[in-house]
Amino acid sequence: MLERFKRRARGAGQAAVGESAFPGPQSFAPYVLVYSYDATAVTVRRYDTLGEGDPELAPGKVNWVRVVGVHDEAFVRAVGKRFGLHPLLMDDVLARGHRPVLEEYDSGIFVLLRLLGYDEAHKRVLAEQVCLVASDGYALTFQEREANLWDALAAKLEKGGGRLTKRGREHLTHALIAAVLDEYILTLGRLAEDIEELEQAVLSGVDGDTLTETYRLKREVLFLHRSLWPLREVLGRYLADESNTADPGAAFLWNDIRQDVYQVLDAVETLREMLSEMVGLSMTKAELRMNAVGQYLTLVATIFLPLNFLVGFFGMNFDNLPLKSEEWGIYGLMGFMALTIIGMTLYFYRKHWIANTKVE
Known part of the structure; x- marks a missing residue:
């Protein structure tokens, strides 16, 4: 428009x-x-x-x-x-x-x-x-x-x-319009194949800018909708005006055309719904990836939090700190830090926090 x-x-x-x-x-x-x-x-x-x-x-x-x-x-x-x-x-x-x-x-x-x-x-x-x-x-x-x-x-x-x-001129008119509607169906079929292929890519997690491609196909389907919806309106109005005066044979042909238009429009609406769901799915997967990244970084920060405390505590300028005067103190502290890392990692693993964190 x-x-x-x-x-x-x-x-x-x-x-x-x-x-x-x-x-x-x-x-x-x-x-x-x-x-x-x-x-x-x-x-x-x-x-x-x-x-x-x-x-x-x-x-x-x-x-x-x-x-x-x-x-x-x-x-x-x-x-x-x-x-x-x-x-x-x-x-x-x-x-x-x-x-x-x-x-x-x-x-x-x-x-x-x-x-x-x-x-x-x-x-x-x-x-x-x-x-x-x-x-x-x-x-x-x-x-x-x-x-x-x-x-x-x-x-x-x-x-x-x-x-x-x-047959007469009415059948020629019907044949000309029906040929156009048949081409609509073929066009929708080819477009549906590309949409289904993109849907499989989204579901399988294939890398690529699938969201941009989804929006591009959605615009093509919107163009189809703009091209077809007015035809439904004018056909409905024309048939309503002619329902009482039109020749029965011609009325049958026009009703057949209207049914074809309705069928094509239903297919367009189906493609629109598929693309809308794909946009929502792509956005949801992007949010899940961001949540997974945030969870992973949170676990890493949590593991290093006690290590930062230990380093800060034993880094104070006091002579009477534990293990500071011992020759093996540094090795003991490093061993304790290693045990802390292993212990926290095992705890997170048993809680299934690490196992469920997958970043694509």
């Missing part, structure tokens, strides 16, 4: 951590792919430039208009103008770092999502903003990168589409 304000503080054009999909500017020229299909055939058309009335929609078919690349504002706004999209809606498409949004219009709905991924090398969550406009007969999508997880659905359509070609 604060990323937009942080970006403004740093200056326009700089992306916040976790806000952009993958580092580096997009170097390809944006283009539009139109997948038109029905139960008999699938056609694919590509538009590198837009003329009057482009991109064209095939009448009587379901059309998926896929805008690949949003870094050319003029090109993206031309697509929006072709489909009569509001300028404020296009501002949301072009700007990055928005909360997930689901808005209903007279002719359809607008969905803004974060497509999440996981960088195994740097162990961080990556995000790409994707947008979907679903209206009568078509679904219009916007994506930042040239390749993302919707490529699998596009490849399936190019090969014939399977059962998807026998």
